[in-house]
Amino acid sequence: MSDFSPGQRWISDGETELGLGTILNVDPRSVTVLFGASQETRTYSNRQAPLTRVIFGNGDRLEAADGWHLTVDDSKEVAGLIIYLGEDDQGERRELPEARLADSMQFDQARDRLLSGQVDRNDWFDLRFRTLHHYHRVEQNPALGLSGPRIDLIPHQLYIADEVARRHAPRVLLADEVGLGKTIEAGLILHRLLLTGRAERALILVPASLTHQWLVELLRRFALDVTLLDEQQSLAHGETNPFESGQLVLASQDWLFANPERQAQAEACEWDLLIVDEAHHLDWHPEHSGPGYRCVERLAARVPGMLLLTATPEQMGLTSHFARLRLLDPDRYHSLERFREEEQHYVEVAEAIDALECLPQDADERVRVAAVIDEPDSLALLDTLADPQAGPEQHVTARDQLRDQLLDRHGTGRVMFRNSRRHVGGFPERCLHVSRLELPASYRRVLRRLERDEDYLDELLIETGLDHPDVLVYPDVMYRAQPHDPLNTEPWWQFDPRVTWLLERLADTGEDGFADGKVLLIAHDRETALGLAEGLRVLGGLHAPVFHEGLSLVERDRAAAAFADEDEGCQVLVCSEIGSEGRNFQFCRHLVMFDLPLHPDQLEQRIGRLDRIGQRHAIQIHVPVFADSPGERLLRWYREGMDAFSAPHGIGSEIYAAFGDALAESLLDAASLEDVITETRMLFEARQTERNAGRNRLLELNACRFDRAEAVIDAIRELDEDRALPRYLDQALDIFGVDSQELGRGIVHLQPGSHMLDGLPGLVQGEEGFSATYSRSRALARDDVQRLSWEHPLVREIMGRILDGAMGNTALALLKHPAIPGGRLMVELIFSTHCPAPRQLHLNRFLPPTAVRVLLDESGANLSGKVSFTGLSKALKKVRKATARDLIRSRHDQLRDLLDQGEAEAERELPSIVEAAQSRMRRELDSELSRLEALAHHNPAVREDELKAQREERAALDAAIDSTRLRLDAVRVIVTVGEDD
Structure with a gap:
């Protein structure tokens, strides 16, 4: 029995x-x-x-x-x-x-599980200890939250993200010029706030045309799972509030601002962060405001953190810019007149900062600097800087400190960040190549009639359903829209000289040819892109995938991957206007604009697919135009009116709003075009002059502190180059049942194994899994390849399951050693600091779970300092579970005593751990609090609630760290065996 x-x-x-x-x-x-x-x-x-x-x-x-x-x-x-x-x-x-x-x-606790005979595999115990060790190390890295996203390490973006995400409930305006990465900055801030626990829920409001782009960016760059909410999705939730359906909700401004009922539901939710893109479209005047502004204003009053994004903060004038700042801090920005007065002061401060560079050589510049400061500490620094007897090192130190004080204490630098290309640098040269081609008869016939007969244009617009001036600029679209014309008997691509021109360039190996590199071709219309690909196939035998808005996300990824492959990929990728939005093709240097868009912002978006920081080559922009056509006149307006091809300037929308109608009328009238170009140039130069003076100069100086940015980049590179991650993940994937297959070039494919544990991100039984790489550069070049890091959701989930659960917290192993008699007992105990605290305190930056290892022999002697964890683990042998249970049962009382002794040994380590954490916390927070309190006397942009929150956070952290206790996290029993056993 x-x-x-x-x-x-x-x-x-x-x-x-x-x-x-x-x-x-x-x-x-x-x-x-x-x-x-x-x-x-x-x-x-x-x-x-x-x-x-x-x-x-x-x-x-x-x-x-x-x-x-x-x-x-x-x-x-x-x-x-x-x-x-x-x-x-x-x-x-x-x-x-x-x-x-x-x-x-x-029986999750290690002590209970061990004494009840439950033991796990030794490799589980080993993984648990290494997880605790790596988690402790990574959580304290200053780059936490910034190292995982799939981004280039661009200083100004990382500085802004680091600076803003450190703050309590940050409320800022991100206003970098077009192409400098405002979306990436917002994503970095959101990612860090989520990872550190300072935020849990965020509402993201963007124009309807950008919802897909944001969805893709947040998923692919930041691995953030976002709920895209619209009316159809909202109705599916019935009587429940649809805004409660996800932690991160992305919604169209157009939809929300037009729907009071949905606005009320959004306002009823608890959010930690509100992000609003294209914020300059929010309409406000002192006498009235638009529905969008009112909606955001109500949300802003309820949500602690807020990010407003706009590349053109003053597009609608100073009043519009004041309206954005008023959303961020209505107490600080309550008077438009006072704000106008402050604006006049910014030019003086900017000139004073420039004058610092002339001291002490030019003593007259001291007057310019002294005129904008009255604080004793600043005046003392100015005296040192103006003193010719002081040494060079003293001058450098005084100049840097005084410059930082001026930037901190004046202007809107704490609530607004704006970088310009001239300040950031590192962008490639743009080279424009225009090819004038003869207008084919089929196109010329219609255009000549349009020039002679004004009524014919109206008839054509009604008949085709096209917009004016689209019918003029895109002749192939106009041609396809008249199928009843007896002369339209062949596909447009068979006679359009742009197709022949393209085929010749693709085969040309000379300076004007494309044979030396990849070619991205963008056409305005999807049907044009599809027809062009067909023409290349039929006329040139060339396969070119088409990238358009009708494709699914997976299909777009495959097309982009085929284009990105350096060895076997296709040479040409044909894109429609909308289909290429948000994509990064910076590995390519030839851009062919098969036609020109009508809006300057769309033109810049096209170039922006290639023109990014990190582009190694000059960008070759090729534009084939028909001589004396509306398309050539549009090209002249871009080149001569606003230098649109040379660099982005961020005022294209304002210019188009001012001259778009006049431009449309002049596309058939060369004489009137001259006046439009002249007036456009005057407005362009005036706006450029305004933006280069005063506050913008201050903002550029303050938008990136390069020493701070380099420190963040160094910390990220430390994690990027961490060789422990691949070793750790290989062991973890094997234990969790994930199959890994090498694909070459540093890419692996991960897929569920037959015994994979459920619920791992991106891995579902029956599905194909995903490809990944540890290399940042490879991940940036391939949209279909994920980047593995310590912050990747799969790695975080694995670490979380191990640390929060019982997996591997008990083990029993055998040790065979010639110098140790058989039958001896040792206990290896891993204790971890336990410090309950609200997540938003982000306690882990000062005191992450910290391991204390205690190794005792059966007499109670502490061997921890003599025998390392790794060295011991390598010498251990596994044992069957039934045998392990019998051994534990036979040594039950002895194990209880050793567990009690081990706890006493570990407790001796706790005071030094707590003291070190307190010192780290006080050193960082006390200095920051002192700086903010001093700054608040000079700069009203430092909010009182920010200072209060900083003081409360310090007190809460002090109490939490002081209450730290140790608890037994894992225990391994080791039994020695003789040589003959």
């Missing part, structure tokens, strides 16, 4: 989540167990039941079925059942039969 008796308590070795089981029935062949907490019944073979008897010892705290607790100090056995003796929480002596133990008792 077995040792089973009805009423005994056992646990399942293979299904510990079932909880505590009770023996219901025993016969010579089987045993039946009821797991009351999960209402499951299992029947096992009597001889091979995977069960472990639960026996508690002195000091254990037990829960009774009716809710009271007992601390055990003795036990007795009656008819095969254990009765525990001890005191309840009121100090009364009581007895608790094992049959009356609570079914819900779990």
